[in-house]
Amino acid sequence: MKICCIGAGYVGGPTMAMIAQKCPDIEVAVVDLNEARIAAWNSDALPVYEPGLQELVEQRRDKNLFFSTEVKKHIKAADVIFISVGTPTKSYGIGAGQAAELGYVEGCARMIAEVCEGPKIVIEKSTVPVRTAELIKSVFEGYEKGHLFEILSNPEFLAEGTAVSDLENPDRVLIGGDSTETGQKAVQTVVDIYNRWVPRENIITTNVWSSELSKLVANAFLAQRVSSINAISAVCEASGADVDEVANAIGKDSRIGPKFLKSSVGFGGSCFQKDILNLVYLCEHFGLRDVAEYWRQVIKINDYQRKRFTQKVIHSLYNTLQGKRVAVLGFAFKKDTNDTRESAAIYICRDLLEEGADIVVYDPQVPAEEIKALTSDKVQIASSAEEACDGAHAALVLTEWDAFKELDYSAIYQSMVKPAHIFDGRNILDLDALETIGFKAYGIGKA
Ligand SMILES: NC(=O)C1=CN([C@@H]2O[C@H](COP(=O)(O)OP(=O)(O)OC[C@H]3O[C@@H](n4cnc5c(N)ncnc54)[C@H](O)[C@@H]3O)[C@@H](O)[C@H]2O)C=CC1
Numbered sequence: 001m002k003i004c005c006i007g008a009g010y011v012g013g014p015t016m017a018m019i020a021q022k023c024p025d026i027e028v029a030v031v032d033l034n035e036a037r038i039a040a041w042n043s044d045a046l047p048v049y050e051p052g053l054q055e056l057v058e059q060r061r062d063k064n065l066f067f068s069t070e071v072k073k074h075i076k077a078a079d080v081i082f083i084s085v086g087t088p089t090k091s092y093g094i095g096a097g098q099a100a101e102l103g104y105v106e107g108c109a110r111m112i113a114e115v116c117e118g119p120k121i122v123i124e125k126s127t128v129p130v131r132t133a134e135l136i137k138s139v140f141e142g143y144e145k146g147h148l149f150e151i152l153s154n155p156e157f158l159a160e161g162t163a164v165s166d167l168e169n170p171d172r173v174l175i176g177g178d179s180t181e182t183g184q185k186a187v188q189t190v191v192d193i194y195n196r197w198v199p200r201e202n203i204i205t206t207n208v209w210s211s212e213l214s215k216l217v218a219n220a221f222l223a224q225r226v227s228s229i230n231a232i233s234a235v236c237e238a239s240g241a242d243v244d245e246v247a248n249a250i251g252k253d254s255r256i257g258p259k260f261l262k263s264s265v266g267f268g269g270s271c272f273q274k275d276i277l278n279l280v281y282l283c284e285h286f287g288l289r290d291v292a293e294y295w296r297q298v299i300k301i302n303d304y305q306r307k308r309f310t311q312k313v314i315h316s317l318y319n320t321l322q323g324k325r326v327a328v329l330g331f332a333f334k335k336d337t338n339d340t341r342e343s344a345a346i347y348i349c350r351d352l353l354e355e356g357a358d359i360v361v362y363d364p365q366v367p368a369e370e371i372k373a374l375t376s377d378k379v380q381i382a383s384s385a386e387e388a389c390d391g392a393h394a395a396l397v398l399t400e401w402d403a404f405k406e407l408d409y410s411a412i413y414q415s416m417v418k419p420a421h422i423f424d425g426r427n428i429l430d431l432d433a434l435e436t437i438g439f440k441a442y443g444i445g446k447a
Pocket residue numbers: 006007008009010011012031032033034037071084085086087104107108125126127128156157158159160270271
């Protein structure tokens with residue numbers, strides 16, 4: 001069997017590396033139009049930073065795992081084609097700011113239809129609005145090749161930073177297909193691939209629309225939990241409660257559960273906001289305005305949480321940041337990734353720049369040019385947390401990198417302008433210990 005995955009991004013690369021690892025008899029080609037990205041996948045410096053990924057790729061690369069820009073050749077040769085291209089929020093036209101831009105998916109469908117002459121299974125791996133399979137089908141029919149393809153939905157649930165372990169041991173794999181005989185045969189082919197390492201009871205099969213919608217709903221529920229606890233963090237600050245204590249107390253209820261209750265500067269990442277906006281757009285499309293409004297609140301609270309954090313910084317620094325050095329520790333949207341898409345740090349840095357702050361950023365994985373491109377050329381980049389904090393009035397922890405827990409905060413305090421302020425936007429530091437050193441220390445949801 002030959003698999004081709006179109007899109008060598010955060011999903012396509014790691015997902016296909018895992019399939020290649022678990023199925024040494026299957027030839028897996030990951031293709032992309034972006035030459036630099038493919039060159040990086042073929043190098044020692046992969047374009048995606050994930051713990052364990054470099055080793056995984058090196059084990060299978062050039063054996064049964066190939067990264068290539070020869071898109072058409074590999075599509076033509078494959079039996080199974082995954083579409084794993086971006087589906088960002090539309091930035092113009094009808095649905096701008098909410099609907100998913102499906103141009104890349106349509107482009108893939110056209111390319112598949114153009115080059116394929118025999119039967120194929122085409123799988124939506126990208127996160128798409130419900131009924132996107134219909135769009136793909138209609139493109140195939142436009143080329144009079146509808147009969148060649150079975151279209152399945154197999155959304156990806158990996159989280160960045162833990163992609164390799166999520167792929168190795170997924171909570172579930174979801175495969176949606178048609179109830180026709182050929183549809184079910186295609187579903188079985190994909191079940192058999194995952195079943196090489198995922199127990200059959202963890203592989204769920206549904207109809208295509210349930211599968212497409214479940215992906216949006218899973219992200220909406222996850223983001224809703226973060227917004228819920230972040231909303232409560234504001235109540236904690238006002239009332240003297242501690243958000244970590246509240247999260248622990250409610251999380252012990254097995255119906256609520258302990259995960260995804262960490263209050264923060266707000267969720268980031270390429271998907272939560274985009275997928276909720278997509279759900280909101282779908283609800284409006286179906287005339288379900290109240291439902292749309294309900295989900296929109298999740299994003300409103302996230303915006304509110306970021307603003308609240310920035311306002312606390314400004315207020316604590318005597319309402320002026322003009323000429324003050326502010327150290328930003330962490331720029332990625334979460335730890336253990338180099339991904340900055342929709343990172344809260346982007347918005348917080350931009351707001352602090354508006355206030356006249358001199359910002360110095362340190363992140364262990366994000367390249368300097370990227371930080372500058374997302375903020376301003378005026379932002380300085382430090383090569384360590386200590387260097388960023390040297391001479392700063394305030395330090396802001398915006399990503400929960402483990403290394404930030406281990407810093408020598410006494411030495412850092414000595415190097416800062418007094419009074420030295422520290423704002424822990426991830427609640428990973430011991431605020432009492434920092435106060436003892438002399439810092440004015442602030443957390444999220446802490447009185
Ligand atoms: N990033 C994540 O953690 C997750 C993302 N997803 C979903 O997976 C999809 C892909 O996301 P990422 O991998 O993060 O995107 P990405 O932007 O990192 O990668 C997409 C790649 O597709 C390539 N591409 C676009 N059109 C192409 C074409 N016609 N032919 C060949 N290559 C083409 C682009 O050059 C790019 O390298 C999105 O729908 C996203 O919502 C789902 C689960 C997790």
